[in-house]
Amino acid sequence: MSDPILSAGGAAATLDPTDPVALLAALIRCPSVTPDEGGALALLEAVLQSLGFAVDRPVFSQDGTPPVENLFARIGEGGPHLVFAGHTDVVPPGPASDWRADPFSAAxxxxxxxxxxxxxxxxxxxAFAAAYARFAKANGAPRGQVSFLITGDEEGPAVNGTVKLLEWAAARGERFDACIVGEPTNPDRLGEMIKIGRRGSLSxxxxxxxxxxHVAYPHLADNPLRAATAIADALLATPLDSGTTAFQPSHLEITAIETGNPSVNVIPARCSIFFNVRFNDSWSVEGLKQELCDRIAKGAGAERLRPGRPAAGYELIWRERPSECFVTQPGALTDSLRAAVEAVVGRRPDLSTSGGTSDARFIKDYCPVIEFGLVGQTMHMSNERVALADLEGLTEIYEAFIARWFAAHT
Incomplete structure (x- = not known):
């Protein structure tokens, strides 16, 4: 079997780094289903090295999670430092029969x-790699630094990826002035939307x-579903807020109510409620937790469905790592990208904080960060696809953005 790095390097040697179509086809043919590297980072390493980047490939691990390969590449010294961040890992493709072509063939x-x-x-x-290659070919290296911060763990638990890669880079003395994340941000057409922030997430x-x-003797039992119903009502009955200048209203969704009880004539011993809140800048994580605790306590003590009984007992488990809400204020980063989009596609993009979370939630602790990429209508779907015209358009936008951002810092 051939060495995957050597194979990737050989493939990269035949690629034109200014051609985003060829680069994307080569990357798609690397089956990098999270957490497998699949040859995608090795290919990107070879492409970036051919452009003069110094490349590191740190691997991070933690008990209970698979080790993850990552990539950090940098070119230039001193001056302003622009970072492009993203991930090469992908979600599983699902049944091949649901696709019009092999999901890793780049048809x-x-x-x-x-x-x-x-x-x-x-x-x-x-698109960003091709944009940098075009910019450097036409203008030489920018007066400053450009980095790629790429993980293989965004679609997975997000434990051994961007968080640790940022810590690793900071420990080496890397300092970033701005970051653009290449997630798909446009709802319908290229150039519609730049993400300047994200709501927080708490589960x-x-x-x-x-x-x-026994259901025939309810006085001898205590049905937790009665209390669970009241708790769910207390959580949902009153809106958390009405939205803010930068964000839509926070919302809470109950995603499951489970007892694990297969019998219709047995009152269960416990019931579990699972919920997630997407929240705006009205709340901090701790402030939101306190509000939710108060609502849960109110529901547990409600007597409507449990007359004459004391407050129900319960335990809370705050699941996963919460994400704080953030917003990047207008400045050179947003202005440069907005101007680039308008110059290439002729429309002025909206500045939005809608949608789910991304690795931008980690990067915002190190530098201002925004997100802009392709149209996201088919992400995670069977037959995920990109119009070649959009891929070229995004490359042109990124190239114009690089020029404008560095010009704003001279």
Missing amino acids: IVEGEMIGRGAVDMKGGIA CEVNVLGRQG
Whole structure:
């Protein structure tokens, strides 16, 4: 079997680094389903080295999670430091029969490239690499530094990827002035939307405690579903807020209520409620937790469905790592990208904080960060695909953005 790095290097040697279509096709053909590297980082390493970047490939691990390969590449010394961040890992493609072409073949059908990761987000990586190659070919290296900060863990648990890669870079003395994340941000057309922030995310499990018994003798039992219903009502009855200048209203969604009880004539001993909140800058994580604790306590003590009984017992488990809300204020970063988009596609993009979370939530602790990439209509779907015209358009936007951002810092 051939060495994957050598194979990737050989493939990169035949690529034109200014051609985003060729770069994306090569990346899609690397089956980098998280957490497998699949040859994608090795290919990107070879491409960037051919452009003069110094490349490191740190691997991070933690008990209970698979080790993850990452990539940090930098060119230039001193001056302003612009970072492009993203990920080469992809979600599983699902049944091959659901695809019009092999999800790792990068087939081109009617002007679109089909493949897992085409828009989320190997397309963004290919476009930025090609944009830098074009800029450097036409102008020479910018007066400053450009880096690629690429993980293989964004679609996974996000434990051994961007968080640790940022810590690793900071420990080496790397300092960043601005970052653009190449996630797909446009709803329908290229150039519609730049993400300047993200809502926070907080997840919780509420285990409501009861007493098992026979449904014919409810006085001998304590049905936790009665309390769970009241808790769910307390969580949902009152809106968390009405939105802010930069963000839509926060919202809470109950995603599951489970007892694990297969019997219709047995009152279960416990019931679990799972919910997630996407919240705006009205809240901090701790402030939101306190509000939710107050609501849960109110529901547990409600007597409507449990007359004459004391407040129900329960335990809270705050699941996963919460994400704080953030917004990047207008400045050279947003102005440069907005002007580049308008120059290339003729429309002025909206500045938005909609959507889910991304690795930008980690990067915002190190430098201002925004997100801009392809149209995201097919991400994570069967037949994920990108229009070749959009891939070229994004490359042109990124190239114009690089020129404008560095010009703003001279």
